[in-house]
Amino acid sequence: MSTEHDTTRGMVERWGLQESASFDRHTIHNIQRAAATGIYDIRGFGAKRHLPHFDDLLFLGASMSRYPLEGYREKCATDVVLGDRFASKPLHLDIPITIAGMSFGALSANAKEALGRGASAVGTSTTTGDGGMTDEERGQSRTLVYQYLPSRYGMNPDHLRMADAIEIVLGQGAKPGGGGMLMGQKISDRIAEMRTLPKGVDQRSACRHPDWTGPDDLAIKIEELREITDWEKPIYIKIGASRTYYDVKLAVKSGADVIVLDGMQGGTAATQEVFIEHVGIPTLAAIPQAVQALQEMDMHRKVQLIVSGGIRNGADVAKAMALGADAVSIGTAAMIALGCNHPRWESQYHEIGSAAGFYDDYHEGRDPAGISTQDPELSQRLDPERGGRRLANYLRVMTTEAQTIARACGKSHIQNLEPEDLVALDIESAAMARVPLAGTDWIPGRSRPL
Amino acid sequence: MRTISLSETSVREVNRQLHDQTAELAEAQWRITDPEGRHALACGLDQTLEVEIDGHAGYYCAGMNQKARVTINGMAGVGVAENMMSGQVRVKGNASQSAGATAHGGLLVVEGDASARCGISMKGVDIVVGGSVGHLSAFMGQAGRLVVCGDAGEALGDSIYEARLYVRGSVKSLGADCVEKAMRDEHLAELRDLLDAAGIDARAEDFRRYGSARELYNFKVDNADEY
Numbered sequence: 169m170s171t172e173h174d175t176t177r178g179m180v181e182r183w184g185l186q187e188s189a190s191f192d193r194h195t196i197h198n199i200q201r202a203a204a205t206g207i208y209d210i211r212g213f214g215a216k217r218h219l220p221h222f223d224d225l226l227f228l229g230a231s232m233s234r235y236p237l238e239g240y241r242e243k244c245a246t247d248v249v250l251g252d253r254f255a256s257k258p259l260h261l262d263i264p265i266t267i268a269g270m271s272f273g274a275l276s277a278n279a280k281e282a283l284g285r286g287a288s289a290v291g292t293s294t295t296t297g298d299g300g301m302t303d304e305e306r307g308q309s310r311t312l313v314y315q316y317l318p319s320r321y322g323m324n325p326d327h328l329r330m331a332d333a334i335e336i337v338l339g340q341g342a343k344p345g346g347g348g349m350l351m352g353q354k355i356s357d358r359i360a361e362m363r364t365l366p367k368g369v370d371q372r373s374a375c376r377h378p379d380w381t382g383p384d385d386l387a388i389k390i391e392e393l394r395e396i397t398d399w400e401k402p403i404y405i406k407i408g409a410s411r412t413y414y415d416v417k418l419a420v421k422s423g424a425d426v427i428v429l430d431g432m433q434g435g436t437a438a439t440q441e442v443f444i445e446h447v448g449i450p451t452l453a454a455i456p457q458a459v460q461a462l463q464e465m466d467m468h469r470k471v472q473l474i475v476s477g478g479i480r481n482g483a484d485v486a487k488a489m490a491l492g493a494d495a496v497s498i499g500t501a502a503m504i505a506l507g508c509n510h511p512r513w514e515s516q517y518h519e520i521g522s523a524a525g526f527y528d529d530y531h532e533g534r535d536p537a538g539i540s541t542q543d544p545e546l547s548q549r550l551d552p553e554r555g556g557r558r559l560a561n562y563l564r565v566m567t568t569e570a571q572t573i574a575r576a577c578g579k580s581h582i583q584n585l586e587p588e589d590l591v592a593l594d595i596e597s598a599a600m601a602r603v604p605l606a607g608t609d610w611i612p613g614r615s616r617p618l
Numbered sequence: 619m620r621t622i623s624l625s626e627t628s629v630r631e632v633n634r635q636l637h638d639q640t641a642e643l644a645e646a647q648w649r650i651t652d653p654e655g656r657h658a659l660a661c662g663l664d665q666t667l668e669v670e671i672d673g674h675a676g677y678y679c680a681g682m683n684q685k686a687r688v689t690i691n692g693m694a695g696v697g698v699a700e701n702m703m704s705g706q707v708r709v710k711g712n713a714s715q716s717a718g719a720t721a722h723g724g725l726l727v728v729e730g731d732a733s734a735r736c737g738i739s740m741k742g743v744d745i746v747v748g749g750s751v752g753h754l755s756a757f758m759g760q761a762g763r764l765v766v767c768g769d770a771g772e773a774l775g776d777s778i779y780e781a782r783l784y785v786r787g788s789v790k791s792l793g794a795d796c797v798e799k800a801m802r803d804e805h806l807a808e809l810r811d812l813l814d815a816a817g818i819d820a821r822a823e824d825f826r827r828y829g830s831a832r833e834l835y836n837f838k839v840d841n842a843d844e845y
Contacts, residue, residue, distance in 0.1 A: 207837060320720035320739060323701055325662055325682040352836055364722070364741040364760045366780060369835045374758060378738040379697035379716040385677070388657045388696075392678040395633045396662030 198441075209441040210349065212274075212530030212540060214342050214433045214478065214500055219450040221433070222484045224597035225590050226606060229576040237575040244571040245581040248495050250472050251333055251402020251425035254394070258402050258425070259311055259333055261495070262291025263567045264582060265485060268430075268476050268499035269315045269335060269406070271297025273350050273359045274437030274530065275503075277304050279539045281552035282506055284308030286559025290567070295335060295497075298348050298373055300362050301327040308556075313404065316393070318347060318374040321363035325396060333426070334393055335404035336386070338377075338415075341434030341477040344408025344448045347375035349438040354533040356542040383418040390423040404428050409454035409477065410447070416461035420471050428497065429458050431477025435500035437540065438531030451477035451488075453600035459492030468492065482569020489570070490585035491601060505562035506555040507537045619647040629656050639665050655695065660688050663705075677714075680707045683724060699726045702743055715752070718745045721762070727816045734771065737764045740781050746816035756781050757793065765812050767820050775828055779835075783828040784809050786820060795834040801827045 179185060187193065201209065230236035237244060252258035267287050272280050274297060281304040287294045293311035296302075300322020306312055314331030316323065328334065339345065350359070350371040360367040380389045390403050405419040406428035419427050431451025436444065455475055462468040475488045476497035488496050511524045513536035520534050530540035538549030574582045577589045591606040592598035598605040599612035609615060622632050632650060639645060646667055653659055653673040660669045661681035671679065674692040683702040689710070690698070696714045699707040702721040709717075712730035719735065721743030728736075728745070734752035737745050742761040750768030757773070759781030769787035776793020782805070783796075792798075809822040 320701060320741075323720060324722075325664070325684060325701070325703065328682070366832075366835060369779070370837050372777075374739065378735065378757075379678070379700050379719040385696070388677045392658040392661050392681050392697075395629065395658040396682055398634065398637060399630070 210351070210438055210531050211441055211444070211528045212435065212437050212439075213444075213528035214435040215445055216528075217445055219433065220452050220594075220597040220600050221450065221478055222452065222487045224452070224593045225487050225601055225603065226593060227483075227486070227490075227573055227577060227589055228591060230578045235578045237578055237580060239572060239575050242575065243580060244575050246567055246571065248472070248583065250474070250495065251404070253402075253425040253471055254423065255333075255400060255402040255425055256398075257332075257400045259293060261293060261311065263563065264489065264493075264495035264570075265479075265563055265566055266292050266313075266474065266495055266497045267294040267502050268434075268497040269295035269297045269313070269337065270499055270503075271299045271348075271350075271437065272302045272305065273297070273299040273354060273363070273542070275539060276541055276547040276550065277302060278547050278550045278552045279503070279506060279555065280305045281308050282550060282555030282559060283502060284312075285552060285556025286502075286505070286563065287311075289556065289560035290563045292563065293332065296331075298350070298363075299359065300324060301330070302362075304552075306330060308552075315406075318377045319363075320378070321365075321373070328393070328401075329397055331401060333402040333404060334397070335406050335428060336390070336393075336424075337406045338419075339406070339408030339410075339430070340436060341408045341430030341432050341448055341451070342436035343439045343443045344410045344432075345375060346439065346443055346447070348373035348436075349531065351438060351531045351533070354531070354542045359542060383422045386418075386422040402426055404474070406430060408432075408434070409449045409451065412449070412454040412457040413461045416458045417465060420462065420465055420467050424471055426472045426474060427458065427462075428474045428476065429454055429493075430497075431455075431475070433478030434476050435503075450600065451475060452597060455488060455491040455493060456600070456602040462492075469494065482566045482571075483573060485566055485570040486573040486582065486585055487590065489582055490589050491587055491603075494583065501562070502559055503539055505559045506539055507550060507558070508535070508539050510537055513537055619649055620645050621649040621651060623651045624654065624656055624659075625652040629658060632659070633661065636660060636663055636667065636669070639667055641665060643667070653692070657695070660686070663688070666705075674711075683707055693730075694728075698728075699724070699743075702726065712749070713747075717747075718743050721745075723762075725815055727818075729818075731768065737762070737781070740764065744812055744815070746812055746818060748816075748818055750787065753790075754793065756783055756796075759783070763808070763812060765809065765816070765825070767818060775830070777834065778830045780830060782808075784812075784825040785828065786825045789826075789828070792828065795831050796828055797831045799827045799829050801825070 248264045250259040288310040294309040295313040313333045317337045352368040402425040404426040405424040409431045432448035472494040474495045475493040479496045516536035535541040538546045590603040648669045655676040657676035663686035664684040667686040669688045676695040678697045680688040687706045689708045693711040694709045694713045697716045700719040702724045704724045706725045708727040713728045713732040715733045716735045717732045718726040720739045722741045726745045729748040731749035736751040736755040738757045740759045740762045746765040753771035756775045760779040766785045770789045772790045773793035775796030806822045
């Protein structure tokens with residue numbers, strides 16, 4: 169029996185139909201959807217368009233001119249210290265892969281608990297999100313970073329003191345310059361109470377902080393947060409990648425201990441698609457800007473850099489760190505590890521007009537995998553213990569993959585990877601990552617071709 | 619009462635001593651002198667202390683206050699009593715922008731005027747301003763009550779949720795989804811209580827009430843011009 173796709177392909181071939189590059193089927197669908205509904209498309213996930221990314225970089229493994237380390241026998245350390253610039257209690261993580269901020273509200277309580285269990289099992293941190301801290305999350309996360317967002321939903325000084333670090337969120341890679349959304353169907357009684365909102369309201373989070381307006385004010389805000397927590401907690405500043413070079417310099421000047429840089433492939437629970445796909449710059453382009461800014465201020469490795477936005481495997485971890493990151497953060501990948509977009513729910517994805525591998529309507533709260541939902545029945549589908557084990561497995565695999573690459577490059581610590589270990593497959597990625605095009609000494613914009 | 623001069627002691631040391639007060643309250647009453655606009659004074663308190671600041675305070679004075687009563691015998695900078703959870707903060711003079719921003723509880727009294735964004739994103743706090751407030755006050759106000767004995771600037775209560783606003787003087791303009799509402803007996807009663815608690819002599823009957831029309835709670839195509 170032929171599928172609809174086969175039928176369409178057959179007609180294209182038989183009749184010589186030509187699809188427009190400008191008005192392809194996806195574009196036509198979007199125009200028709202807009203005309204029918206009168207509202208822009210809102211969805212979760214991150215940018216889906218093709219972008220220059222870590223896949224466009226390769227490592228130069230050791231041979232004659234470099235000396236590799238023996239796999240499985242010689243140590244390749246993975247630990248990282250975050251926030252030792254001013255904080256008296258910096259974080260000591262066993263692996264440089266952290267869990268990004270995702271709110272209880274966007275995710276179910278079971279999903280938040282599973283993230284905490286998985287991260288704690290391998291010695292890394294999780295992060296709260298818009299809406300505050302839950303008991304499930306604090307209870308299961310050995311190291312918990314508390315986000316301080318423009319909305320200040322659920323913002324509580326007791327939680328601030330219970331956190332291990334504070335992350336001031338200025339922006340997010342999926343929507344730099346925009347605030348969060350949580351649609352009414354996900355504002356349950358518990359979410360409404362935590363956020364002091366009417367149940368069922370379409371929540372529009374603020375895009376700017378309510379009590380400071382620029383880097384000079386931010387410096388004073390950081391001083392206040394440090395005073396409230398007696399200078400114990402590391403203060404992170406999270407930025408969405410856009411004018412990264414300047415933003416990083418201003419964040420350092422404002423007094424950040426750690427900078428979290430989220431590229432445009434970074435995920436979101438609910439944002440306008442036009443925002444996700446058309447605002448911000450790719451992670452690959454942002455990292456060198458951030459590192460340059462830190463180096464010019466003599467702050468590289470003193471103010472740590474955490475990179476997120478499209479980190480999927482150990483190779484991505486190693487590449488981000490070779491470009492100068494101290495650690496990475498994962499959100500979408502962590503959700504997939506828990507079971508998001510798993511084929512076991514295929515038939516139920518079809519019922520809501522999606523398919524495994526394509527599901528991104530996190531804002532609707534009907535996630536068959538029970539992760540991006542507040543529906544009590546759906547939420548029960550995710551067992552937090554089993555989800556935590558899957559996440560821990562995934563984090564271990566990513567770590568050993570990154571170690572494998574680091575050893576092959578002769579590094580006894582993942583953090584010793586460097587741009588010199590990398591080449592690029594095409595001109596765009598070479599220019600963005602500021603590494604040579606493979607087989608040449610040419611870095612577009614930096615040096616002349618051979 | 620313990621008195622500390624900020625000309626001799628750092629903000630860090632003053633806050634450390636205040637934070638060291640446990641529930642037993644070895645020292646319950648404090649006077650801080652010579653603040654000279656220093657920032658983050660008496661922030662993060664979580665015991666039933668009484669703190670007087672003699673002079674002008676900088677940004678975020680009494681920020682995130684819990685239980686304590688803080689009095690500023692002078693002006694207050696940006697974000698006084700921001701995110702307060704409980705207790706009381708009183709500013710004898712004027713307050714700068716974002717007074718009581720995002721605060722969840724307690725009572726903030728500004729005896730003079732408060733600048734723009736007073737009560738922005740308020741989440742349950744009660745704010746009583748003896749004078750006027752600037753533009754965008756109670757912006758996105760979620761819960762709590764804002765009482766303005768003078769006038770209110772432009773866009774009062776823009777994008778407001780369930781906060782209740784009382785203004786005695788003129789309102790330059792109302793923000794999106796903020797409307798005037800009927801003043802019923804229960805509102806007069808709660809307003810009298812708020813004025814009493816603030817120690818401000820004013821007649822509740824002279825005020826008008828404003829709140830959310832609740833038209834923007836859920837996205838509607840017909841409201842596109844308001845977004």
